[in-house]
Amino acid sequence: xxxxxxxxxxxxxxxxxxxxxxxxxxxxxxxxxxxxxxxxxxxxxxxxxxxxxxxxxxxxxxxxxxxxxxxxxxxxxxxxxxxxxxxxxxxxxxxxxxxxxxxxxxxxxxxxxxxxxxxxxxxxxxxxxxxxxxxxxxxxxxxxxxxxxxxxxxxxxxxxxxxxxxxxxxxxxxxxxxxxxxxxxxxx
Amino acid sequence: xxxxxxxxxxxxxxxxxxxxxxxxxxxxxxxxxxxxxxxxxxxxxxxxxxxxxxxxxxxxxxxxxxxxxxxxxxxxxxxxxxxxxxxxxxxxxxxxxxxxxxxxxxxxxxxxxxxxxxxxxxxxxxxxxxxxxxxxxxxxxxxxxxxxxxxxxxxxxxxxxxxxxxxxxxxxxxxxxxxxxxxxxxxxxxxxxxxxxxxxxxxxxxxxxxxxxxxxxxxxxxxxxxxxxxxxxxxxxxxxxxxxxxxxxxxxxxxxxxxxxxxxxxxxxxxxxxxxxxxxxxxxxxxxxxxxxxxxxxxxxxxxxxxxxxxxxxxxxxxxxxxxxxxxxxxxxxxxxxxxxxxxxxxxxxxxxxxxxxxxxxxxxxxxxxxxxxxxxxxxxxxx
Numbered sequence: 001x002x003x004x005x006x007x008x009x010x011x012x013x014x015x016x017x018x019x020x021x022x023x024x025x026x027x028x029x030x031x032x033x034x035x036x037x038x039x040x041x042x043x044x045x046x047x048x049x050x051x052x053x054x055x056x057x058x059x060x061x062x063x064x065x066x067x068x069x070x071x072x073x074x075x076x077x078x079x080x081x082x083x084x085x086x087x088x089x090x091x092x093x094x095x096x097x098x099x100x101x102x103x104x105x106x107x108x109x110x111x112x113x114x115x116x117x118x119x120x121x122x123x124x125x126x127x128x129x130x131x132x133x134x135x136x137x138x139x140x141x142x143x144x145x146x147x148x149x150x151x152x153x154x155x156x157x158x159x160x161x162x163x164x165x166x167x168x169x170x171x172x173x174x175x176x177x178x179x180x181x182x183x184x185x186x187x188x
Numbered sequence: 189x190x191x192x193x194x195x196x197x198x199x200x201x202x203x204x205x206x207x208x209x210x211x212x213x214x215x216x217x218x219x220x221x222x223x224x225x226x227x228x229x230x231x232x233x234x235x236x237x238x239x240x241x242x243x244x245x246x247x248x249x250x251x252x253x254x255x256x257x258x259x260x261x262x263x264x265x266x267x268x269x270x271x272x273x274x275x276x277x278x279x280x281x282x283x284x285x286x287x288x289x290x291x292x293x294x295x296x297x298x299x300x301x302x303x304x305x306x307x308x309x310x311x312x313x314x315x316x317x318x319x320x321x322x323x324x325x326x327x328x329x330x331x332x333x334x335x336x337x338x339x340x341x342x343x344x345x346x347x348x349x350x351x352x353x354x355x356x357x358x359x360x361x362x363x364x365x366x367x368x369x370x371x372x373x374x375x376x377x378x379x380x381x382x383x384x385x386x387x388x389x390x391x392x393x394x395x396x397x398x399x400x401x402x403x404x405x406x407x408x409x410x411x412x413x414x415x416x417x418x419x420x421x422x423x424x425x426x427x428x429x430x431x432x433x434x435x436x437x438x439x440x441x442x443x444x445x446x447x448x449x450x451x452x453x454x455x456x457x458x459x460x461x462x463x464x465x466x467x468x469x470x471x472x473x474x475x476x477x478x479x480x481x482x483x484x485x486x487x488x489x490x491x492x493x494x495x496x497x498x499x500x501x502x503x504x505x506x507x508x509x510x511x512x513x514x515x516x517x518x519x520x521x522x523x524x525x526x527x528x529x530x531x532x533x534x535x536x537x538x539x540x541x542x543x544x545x546x547x548x549x550x551x552x553x554x555x556x557x558x559x560x561x562x563x564x565x566x567x568x569x570x571x572x
Binding site: 017072075076080113116118119120121122123126151152154155156158159 | 204236259263266337369370371372373374375400402404405408411433434435436443
């Protein structure tokens with residue numbers, strides 16, 4: 001019985017081109033049948049499931065961010081993750097001229113009220129950003145980035161891990177909670 | 189909850205569906221049994237997502253599973269912490285004083301935690317929150333909460349912090365309904381509603397769309413306009429003395445009026461039924477009982493009262509409600525901005541006084557909404 005189950009799981013996994021942690025890297029055959037969602041490095045099933053347990057883990061994983069971004073596009077809130085990613089890029093920048101330019105682009109794309117991709121900031125954070133823009137640094141958007149991170153974490157993320165899309169990826173049957181909250185009931 | 193399932197549908201298929209749907213809509217309306225598409229619109233914190241939650245409670249069996257309820261705990265902790273943190277911060281900013289040194293220490297403890305909510309409610313945390321919530325300085329601050337941004341559910345959760353912190357606590361429907369969380373993007377929820385026996389019984393599928401309400405989200409609303417049979421427009425009557433989170437210079441109720449004008453006169457919604465939920469009647473009532481008046485923010489209230497029918501509008505709450513409604517009715521009577529083939533056609537706008545967190549109230553109002561949609565669809569069949 002256990003063997004049969006393992007085989008069945010293996011088949012499904014192949015179909016999704018998700019490899020086990022203990023498996024070797026994806027073979028050519030695997031890549032040919034690869035789900036279009038992930039190109040390049042394939043996440044392990046274990047990794048995918050860890051996305052359901054922690055938003056930080058999801059956002060730290062490139063393929064996790066990709067899956068989440070696809071989901072946000074469906075809900076018309078992709079600008080949130082795009083803004084977050086742009087801020088991450090800015091934080092890596094060391095050249096002062098490039099910092100200034102990147103900061104302006106981020107401002108025009110995601111902060112300016114004229115932008116169709118404007119993100120949801122309260123007036124307090126908006127003021128901080130406006131003040132910082134006088135002399136942009138790699139950390140000009142830190143408060144705004146945190147606010148958007150929290151927004152995605154609290155609003156979009158719970159829907160993501162309960163979505164059929166994520167459940168398929170993580171091979172969790174319908175009706176079962178992806179966050180595994182039963183395991184940590186508050187009576188413990 | 190079902191989501192917009194666009195992962196699986198190839199984009200060319202979506203395009204084809206778009207083209208087809210305008211033709212389909214005509215046929216669909218003849219068949220009133222087909223899914224009813226309803227769009228929830230309104231400014232931020234007007235109660236759109238709360239209506240979605242009520243639809244789940246009223247029309248979906250086992251609407252919130254045990255697991256889902258537990259998942260809500262972290263949102264509830266966020267609400268508790270956001271409320272007490274902001275109140276304590278404002279006590280300092282408004283130069284109010286705490287009752288005692290001990291309470292002052294509790295305040296420092298909360299402020300040191302920063303805006304991030306704790307993972308669990310420790311005994312020390314709960315003790316501090318309770319002390320502060322009964323502190324006279326914090327109470328004075330709470331009375332002035334229209335001067336800063338405080339969530340409407342602050343009182344609800346701060347009153348219950350001890351109960352909620354008990355081991356094994358499971359959030360109730362009331363907790364879920366009162367729990368505030370900013371919505372981003374557009375989501376869909378589907379449910380079946382029982383049809384009246386006079387129309388042969390059975391059930392009818394509803395697809396309700398929830399959107400983010402803050403200003404910048406509004407450009408996205410158009411994405412959900414197609415094939416919509418009814419717009420439920422929410423306006424927070426309790427927000428008459430508050431300003432917007434995204435713009436501290438704009439009055440929330442005034443923003444609601446502006447937004448309603450935009451929705452009512454939107455040419456893509458010209459044939460869509462509009463039902464207005466004049467929401468947060470409970471908050472409005474509390475504020476009026478506390479001695480506040482809409483007159484401070486809308487000076488034309490005095491003119492309205494001067495000409496009002498004294499027999500019908502006998503108390504302040506009734507007068508205030510009617511005043512807000514009359515402002516909305518005035519908007520529906522304004523000439524349309526663009527000339528179109530619809531000029532001259534009489535459109536009816538329906539108004540309801542609502543408390544979105546009250547399941548009984550929403551049940552009654554939703555029955556009316558369902559009837560309006562059914563009647564409208566039936567009369568359209570005759571028109572076409």
